Amino acid sequence: MSNKCATNSSLLIAQKAVKQLRLEASVRRIKVSQAAAELKSFCLQNAHKDPLLTGVPSSDNPFRPPKSCVLL
Amino acid sequence: MRSPLIPEMATQEVQLNETLAHLKTESETLKTKLEEERAKLHDVELHQVAEKVEGLGQFVMKTRRTLKGHGNKVLCMDWCKDKRRIVSSSQDGKVIVWDAFTTNKEHAVTMPCTWVMACAYAPSGCAVACGGLDNKCSVYPLSLDKNENLAAKKKSVAMHTNYLSACSFTNSDMQILTSSGDGTCALWDVESGQLLQSFHGHAADVLCLDLAPSETGNTFVSGGCDKKANVWDMRSGQCIQSFETHESDINSVRYYPSGDAFASGSDDATCRLYDLRADREVAIYSKESIIFGVSSVDFSLSGRLLFGGYNDYTINVWDVLKGTRVSILFGHENRVSTLRVSPDGTAFCTGSWDHTLRIWA
Numbered sequence: 001m002s003n004k005c006a007t008n009s010s011l012l013i014a015q016k017a018v019k020q021l022r023l024e025a026s027v028r029r030i031k032v033s034q035a036a037a038e039l040k041s042f043c044l045q046n047a048h049k050d051p052l053l054t055g056v057p058s059s060d061n062p063f064r065p066p067k068s069c070v071l072l
Numbered sequence: 073m074r075s076p077l078i079p080e081m082a083t084q085e086v087q088l089n090e091t092l093a094h095l096k097t098e099s100e101t102l103k104t105k106l107e108e109e110r111a112k113l114h115d116v117e118l119h120q121v122a123e124k125v126e127g128l129g130q131f132v133m134k135t136r137r138t139l140k141g142h143g144n145k146v147l148c149m150d151w152c153k154d155k156r157r158i159v160s161s162s163q164d165g166k167v168i169v170w171d172a173f174t175t176n177k178e179h180a181v182t183m184p185c186t187w188v189m190a191c192a193y194a195p196s197g198c199a200v201a202c203g204g205l206d207n208k209c210s211v212y213p214l215s216l217d218k219n220e221n222l223a224a225k226k227k228s229v230a231m232h233t234n235y236l237s238a239c240s241f242t243n244s245d246m247q248i249l250t251s252s253g254d255g256t257c258a259l260w261d262v263e264s265g266q267l268l269q270s271f272h273g274h275a276a277d278v279l280c281l282d283l284a285p286s287e288t289g290n291t292f293v294s295g296g297c298d299k300k301a302n303v304w305d306m307r308s309g310q311c312i313q314s315f316e317t318h319e320s321d322i323n324s325v326r327y328y329p330s331g332d333a334f335a336s337g338s339d340d341a342t343c344r345l346y347d348l349r350a351d352r353e354v355a356i357y358s359k360e361s362i363i364f365g366v367s368s369v370d371f372s373l374s375g376r377l378l379f380g381g382y383n384d385y386t387i388n389v390w391d392v393l394k395g396t397r398v399s400i401l402f403g404h405e406n407r408v409s410t411l412r413v414s415p416d417g418t419a420f421c422t423g424s425w426d427h428t429l430r431i432w433a
Contacts, residue, residue, distance in 0.1 A: 007085065007088045007089060007092065008088065010092055011088060011091060011092055011095070014092055014095035014096060014099065015095060017095075017099050018095050018098050018099050018102065020273070020311065020314075021099060021102035021103060021106065022102060023310070023311075023312070024106060024311075024312075024313060024314060025102055025105055025106050025109065027312070027313060027351055029109065029110065029113050029349065029350055029351045029352075030113065030349045030350055031113045031115050031350065032113055032114050032115055032116055032117075032118070032347070032350045032352065032354060033115050033116045033121065034349075034350075035332070035333075035347040035349050035350035035354065036116065036117075036118045036121040036122075036347070036350075036354060037121055038330075038332065038349075039118065039328065039330070039332065039333060039347065039354075039375070039392075039393070040118075040121055040122055040125065040393055042328075042329070042330045042332075042374070042375060043125075043374050043375050043376040043392065043393055044125070045374075046329070046373065046374035046375070047374045047376060049373060049374065049417075050372050050373040050374035050376065050377075050417055051373070051416070051417050051418045051433075052133070052372040052373070052377060052413070052417055052418070052419070052420070052433070053128075053372055053373075053374055053376050053377055055131075055132070056418060061418050061419070061433055062155075062156070062173055062418065063136040063137065063172075063173070063418060063419045063431055063433040064136060064433055
């Protein structure tokens with residue numbers, strides 16, 4: 001009897017797996033060349049707004065200037 | 073003498089086994105078909121498309137602040153939307169809120185458990201969430217009164233059956249998304265503690281998650297010990313895409329700023345980029361000399377740079393488009409366990425097993 005129970009749950013798992021794979025297989029895809037071109041253009045369009053990329057001058061970056069000097 | 077099986081039962085069992093065999097075959101066929109469909113559209117590599125893009129110059133990024141105060145390994149950190157406050161959590165059970173500009177500690181809470189592996193700042197900046205070996209995610213409202221005992225106002229929100237590995241508020245203080253060693257992710261209502269949706273599909277511990285940028289809709293990505301990165305629909309609980317190209321545990325996942333792709337970091341010493349519309353891996357960031365696992369990854373604001381914190385104590389900075397490493401940063405004296413870029417992209421913060429956090433810019 002326990003053998004049958006094991007087979008039943010294996011069946012459920014297998015049915016779930018097949019259902020999931022069918023879903024994933026039906027996803028609409030675009031070519032890598034198109035996807036890559038769009039990733040590239042996003043980077044380039046936003047490059048000027050990226051402080052870590054462009055290196056913002058000390059006056060604009062709150063972390064760059066050292067902590068205030070101690071007055072002697 | 074063994075009594076013979078009742079003929080009817082025997083037939084049923086044979087039928088079950090046959091159905092099982094058919095399903096297994098269909099499974100294999102679908103997997104092959106999936107790979108074939110993905111391969112058909114693989115007409116070029118990302119770095120080829122980026123050949124004509126200007127290369128990046130030398131980067132000068134240094135530690136600008138060091139946050140000292142944790143008594144043991146720092147496991148997780150998150151930025152507040154105000155771009156200056158940070159919450160961090162540690163192996164010794166402490167959760168600390170810092171002002172990263174001044175390095176002052178603003179709040180400290182001691183959790184009733186050790187290994188607080190997850191922490192997150194609420195979008196309003198008025199609360200933090202954390203959890204770990206207690207299998208829960210708790211929310212602490214932050215009081216303006218420094219003397220107030222934060223632990224008194226603690227609210228238990230999530231309950232898993234194994235450790236909490238990651239947590240994140242959605243776009244409001246009202247809902248939290250969690251991932252756990254119990255193999256599931258879950259969405260919770262903070263006020264009532266009610267489970268709103270659960271996400272089943274990983275075959276082992278889920279180690280990380282990231283929400284898609286709000287403009288791209290209700291999805292999130294998770295990574296786990298089953299080497300898979302899964303993309304989920306938050307409303308239906310359905311896994312809509314799954315990627316299995318890493319060779320070991322996926323410790324960190326992070327969406328590309330446009331929401332069209334995500335990066336992952338793994339114990340297999342590589343970071344990878346997966347494009348959601350091409351439905352495949354489109355880049356691997358690796359070097360033969362890098363043999364230690366990646367614990368955490370994050371993108372710069374434009375998505376051009378990918379920062380990776382590694383178990384060999386370093387941070388490697390990658391040119392996302394060209395696939396090359398542009399910088400290697402030293403400073404921590406033990407594993408880098410967590411890494412996040414600030415909300416306005418002016419700096420990034422790392423936490424380490426050396427008990428400190430560092431701000432780099």
